[in-house]
Amino acid sequence: MTAAHPLAPEMRVVSLRDLGGLLLALLLVAGPHALRMPWWLTLLTVGLYAWRTQIALSRAAMPSRWLVLAVAALSLAAVYFEYRTLVGRTSGIVLLVLFSGLKLLEMRTHRDGAVLAFLCYFLIVTNLLYTQSIPTAALMCAALLVVTCTLVGFSAPQRSLRANLRTAGLLLAHAAPAALVLFLLFPRVQGPLWGLPQDAYSGVTGLSDSMTPGNLSQLAQSDAVAFRAEFQGDTPAPRQRYWRGPVLWDFDGRTWSMGQNWIEQFEAPGGGSRFEYVVTLEVHNRNWLFALETAASLPERARLTSDGMIVAASPVRSRLRYALASLADAPSALRERRGLLERALLLPESGNPRARALAAEWRRGARDGAEVLLRALDYIRSAGLTYTLEPPLLGHDPVDEFLFQTQAGFCEHFSSAFVFLMRAAGLPARVVTGYQGGEVNTVDRIITVRQSDAHAWAEVFVAGRGWLRVDPTAAAVPGRIESGLARAVRAGEPLPLLIRPQLEWLRSVRHNWEALAHRWNVMVLAYSQERQRDLMASLGMRDTDWRGLTAAMASVLGVFTLVLLAWSLRRLARPDRVQRAWQAFCRKLGARGVARAPHEGPRDYAARAAGRLPAAGAAIQTIAALYLVLRYGRSPTREQVTELERRVRALRLA
């Protein structure tokens, strides 16, 4: 009675084909992680996979439980040694990848195999934590198919791989409509359910709330997209593309930092040329949003600080879309708080004596602030400073060293030195960081701003003019603003791949691809609560909350199941046309008392029926003969089928 159940997965031993499927799946889902892991942990994982493969190929004995446990403990220790934690995001994923190898090593039956397949599904999602781009999505779709095919193979080991692949494809195709509906209707919640691990956003790049010589030039070597902006109407000229970010006030001799700021009542400025646009901001895990200077309206639920930075209610942890308007070349407000102006003059007690002396000299010879500013700009223009992505390291007095010794730096050096000079000369000044420029896609006219466009400039308060934007980098290296970073640095410097001028020929391919990627970002990845509400409204469901969505979702799923079930029934219950006509014929005769006996063939039946109903005898015999031809004949034609149907319909049994 308690015989082993042959369909139970724990009773079925994993075959070489099953192992191959799982290895391929693991290659697809763990491969991208392996490229990110330290090489020796990658090697360890590959070693585990290879070990299991060798066991399968040579039909060797499986390693003992204790050996596997020992390797597991070793892996744990290795991960801890590398990351100093086991619960972080990166270390957790590395552990999962290692455990996939360990599970493989102790895999004997289909039960273990299925658990490993589920782990593969899980690893697919961990890949999405790093990137959700179209290529990643395509790779993960391939992985999904491989894992599912392997899972089907567990249930049907005798079947050909091709048939199993077809079944897996069919299952996924059937699942797609339900998945789409669930994706659109599942209520989205804002923010995480619980605290994320410390390194949850370790992969994100972007501006920080401070600036130390070297960190911007490092950022500028990244190809990563910072944000994209879609303009309604004209796009701003390159020299107008200053995307304002954090404003840095406090200087400790080396590092500029944001310090305290506070929210201010927003008052729309006037003048200048107005641009209206929508920004799709990538995740940067910070509160601030970027806007073209000067913002004329604020995105929903965002506010403005006293120094003109736009901040969101919470850090940007998923791709964010916001609409706003800006005024380019708008005049600044003329008044500023006394406290802020005093803060904008603060400098460390000592350091950079030569720069201080230079500033004091300007101040002595000038009538007012505006003249000091002009002198300073003249100096920057003529001092022979060069622009480089690989600035030399600076020592104790970074401003002096940059201005008088190395004379080569990135925008952070320029702006830092300039603001220092201004403050030393008695003009209130601050550093503004953000992005400058961006590339217009010729396909969809969207401006893509990358981390390589990261920039820092200065703002100087001049009595009677208000805060003025001064870009010392532009003054020293005019090409930076008009033609971008690639033209401004010397040939041979390590530029990010995508902005290298040598790759011009790739431009149109790239633009098309980026336009597609942007659509993907906007349509799929930036799908949010707001977009969901808009969609429901366009379907005529206003004010839907999660309850309405859940109800809609449940009913759609129910309908989906019923439709699938009906489909599976229909394909079975429906006999072909010939059979249906014959059944109708038998029913007609049955109604006249000549029912067909189960054992009776068409010929015998027709003969009996013709004998009982002689008036219709000829018609009955013809129909039976036609049926026999259609059923057993060599090449029945469509016309014959139609004729059979017609004759059965026309049969009158008086």
Add this chain to the structure above:
Amino acid sequence: MRALLSASRLRNWFYGYAPLERGTVVLGHRRVYIVPTRLGWIYAATLGILLVGSINYALQLGFALTFLLAGMGIAGMVHTTRNLARLAVSTARAESVFAGETAQFRLLLDNRAHYDRPALLARHTGSGAQVVLDVPAGALGEAVLAVPAQRRGWLPLGRVMLETRFPLGLFRAWSYVEPDSRCLVYPRPERTPLPAPAAIAAAGAARAYAQGSDDFSGLRDYQPSDSPRHVAWKAAARSDAMLTKQFSGAAGVELWLDWSHLRGTADAEQRLSRLAGWVLGAEQAGAAYGLRLPGLELAPGRGDAHRSACLQALALHPGA
């Protein structure tokens, strides 16, 4: 009232059919049951974790994957049902066996659908005999269930469970059928020496017969009841006619295998076993033999048909 609530009626109502179905049984959806397997629950738990992770990290593609897998689970459920539903089950004749052997019940699984039905398990609930088979689209699969035959008489097939977990193993669909199929089980033959014709002749129960199987005495026309052992195959190969070899000899006696001769054996079953052994022995020896049981007498004869008739009479004998 008691009859209404009897366990078997309740069970029949629950399983959606009355036992002993004749002819071909098509498994309707109504009688295909489906529940998640343990693996199915693990899958559901995995999906739960994926969903929570997707919410927490606001992973849109994570949502997409989770929902795709959820949809696949549901589609898998439908496919699992489909793998069993509308399967036409019938039985083929089961060859008679002796008690102590295994009856080979043949279950015919007719896949009239346009898709394959892989990995179908047929399991005899009484004995646990089971077999897994794939039935391709439009094909007829034969599941042979080896059910131990313990006692003589008719052995009904009883309830058979058909089960499948294809395609994902997340669900287990099953259905019960109880086809009207039975196997005749002859008594376990007990090989004892045949009763000596002389001894029996002395008792007046046998007389010398002109023909036996010792010496070849000629050919005659084949009759369907003749043993294949006695067909003149070489002669048949040369001409169209089937001929049977005839023998004459000392063994050519007429035997009466008589219940009453075993009066010394108290147990009726043992008597039947011994008689069955004699039938086999007599047939092997080529003798003509008759069988005499209380209330039943089979005239002497030989050949497979006669042998079967004798054994059937023994199998179905009401006993003491």
